[in-house]
Structure formats: structure tokens, C-alpha cells
Amino acid sequence: MHHGRLRAIASMLTAVLAFSGMDTLLKLLSASYAPMQVATLRGACAIPFMLAPIIMTRSWHALIPRRWYMHLLRGALQVVVLGGFILAVRELSLANAYAVFLSAPLIVTALSVPMLKERTEPANWVAIAVGLGGVCIMLRPSVSGLATLGSLAALVAAFGYALGGITLRMLTRTDTTASVVLWTISTMTVLAGLIAAPHWVPIHPEHYRWLVGLGALAAVGSYLLAEAFRYAPASVVAPLEYTALLWGIVIDRVIWHVLPSARVCWGGAVVISSGLYLIWRERTHLARELAAPSWQPPP
Secondary structure, three states: OHHHHHHHHHHHHHHHHHHHHHHHHHHHHHOOOOHHHHHHHHHHHHHHHHHHHHHHHOOHHHHOOOOHHHHHHHHHHHHHHHHHHHHHHHHOOHHHHHHHHOHHHHHHHHHHHHHHOOOOOHHHHHHHHHHHHHHHHHHOOOHHHHOOHHHHHHHHHHHHHHHHHHHHHHHOOOOOHHHHHHHHHHHHHHHHHHHHHHHOOOOOHHHHHHHHHHHHHHHHHHHHHHHHHHHOOHHHHHHHHHHHHHHHHHHHHHHHOOOOOHHHHHHHHHHHHHHHHHHHHHHHHHHHHHHOOOOOOOO
């Protein structure tokens, strides 16, 4: 069990790094194409990378879905997530978009109790509330601050992502990682493509290299994300997504030469601290379970 959780943590941290690189390309592409077209291109470019290991190993049986309706639901949620998030990064800096989107792991942890029947102690609920307070600090809790198009799009994407994380945890109980990842992205690509078709714009030749990178990073990130949720409860791996804020700050500085405001830094520190506290609580609980002597009936 302990080895599995360490594997899940490493998978999630690497997935966040891959997705941060992917989000950078999404922001660059969003300057030239509509959000749904970018989402379609993201999915279409990722599918070949995901099929490659299946073709090489001829493990086609791994793609057979056991609960196809859940794959369709998760694909539809991905349309909401990607469409909303791409719109958010087009309007906001990466760090600011992440600041709003970081409410998603908190929602996943909260929803894991009623939907996945996972246990969360009262102290964890306090940490979730504090983390959401940190998100509010970064949002500047005022009517004007919450009403911006980018912030609203990020909030919609965060809620969709949280529901997608819960369905992912449900699917990995019965379906393979390859099946979950491929069918979700295939469904998302078809649905987003139908929405984008009436206003499709020809692809600029100089953007093809970005699309290749987009597909590779999406495939790697999606696979590692599914692996993380397979080997550990959502309450363990979800808080690790807070490291995306650190990558967002670095990328904003290097590429767009901007830095987040002091409010974003303070709020981000609160959110990350809440996530780290949840991880510490989970590890402490696991250590107590391993140290507790097993009960045996008297002779």
C-alpha cells in the first residue's frame, strides 16, 4: 500500500509538470484560435501518442470499456473543462488562471466523501475551508473581481474538473488506464470538434510544432493522472495539483515577463499550505494504521 501511494504521488507531480507545459502551449494557441478549436486540436494531437504503446504491444484488449456511459460522461466534462480553461488562460496570466482553477482539488477532496465513500476527518474539512479562503484572497473577493470573463471561465472549468476527477476514480476501479485515457479524450475531441466546426480556422504552418508538443504533453499527463488516481485515494493525490501555481509563476516570468501580485502570492501560499497539511494528515493516519497491532481473539 505504501509503495502504491508513493507511486501515485510521483505520478501526480510529473503529470502537473506536463500539464503546465501543455497549458503554456494552449495559451499561445488561444491567441489565434477559438477555445473549442484549441480543445479539439489538443485531443486530436494526443490520440496518436496514446495509441502508439497499444499498437506496439498489441494490447487492444486494454481499450475495451467496461462502463462506456462513464467514459461518455467524463468526455463531456472534459469539453467543459478544456473550453473553460482555454478561455481563462486567454484572458488571464497562467498564474492567475491557476489561482482560480486550484479550487478543483479542494472540491475533489470534498466530493470524495459522498461519491467515493472515502473517509475525511474533521481537521481535513478545516484545511479545505482554509484553502478555499486562499483562493478567495487571490480572486479579490468583490463583485467586480469575480465577474471577469476569465475568472468565471476558470471557476466553471474547476468544477467540471472536480467532477471529472471523481469519475476518474470510479472508472479506474474497473477499467484500464489506457481505456480511461483514450476513450475520454476521444469523446472530448469529437464533441469539441462538433462545436468548433462552424467557425473552424485553418492552421498556421508555424503552429504545427506546437501541436506536436501539445499532443505529447497531453498524452503523458493524462496517463500519469490516471495512474495517480489508480494507486491512491483522491484525498491523497488531489492536493498535489497545487504545485501548478509554482510552475505558472515561473512560466509567466520567463515567457510573458509578468509576475503575480502580492495578493496572488499570499493566497497561493495559503492554498499550498492547506494541500500540504492534507498530505501530512493522510501520511500520519497511514502510519498509525501500520503501527497498530492486529487484534486476535483469545485462545
